[in-house]
Amino acid sequence: MAKKLTNRKPNFANNRSHALNATKKKQGLNLQKVKLENGKTVRISARELRTLKKLEAA
Numbered sequence: 001m002a003k004k005l006t007n008r009k010p011n012f013a014n015n016r017s018h019a020l021n022a023t024k025k026k027q028g029l030n031l032q033k034v035k036l037e038n039g040k041t042v043r044i045s046a047r048e049l050r051t052l053k054k055l056e057a058a
Contacts, residue, residue, distance in 0.1 A: 002033050002041040006048060 011027040030046040044052075 002043045004031070005042040006031070006045045008045055008048075 006029065008029055010029060013025055013027065014022040015025045016022060031043045032046055032049055033041055033043055034049060035041050
């Protein structure tokens with residue numbers, strides 16, 4: 001089972017119809033399963049994964 005590692009939260013906004021009815025919608029995160037060097041599997045967001053890869057290369 002992959003452990004969720006990110007601290008980020010989903011975004012909340014309003015859905016608006018043509019009649020201007022407002023209902024709440026949730027835009028979730030782009031969570032990816034990543035296997036670490038020690039063999040553990042974690043779920044982190046795609047943005048965090050991109051940052052980690054950039055820091056590894058530097």
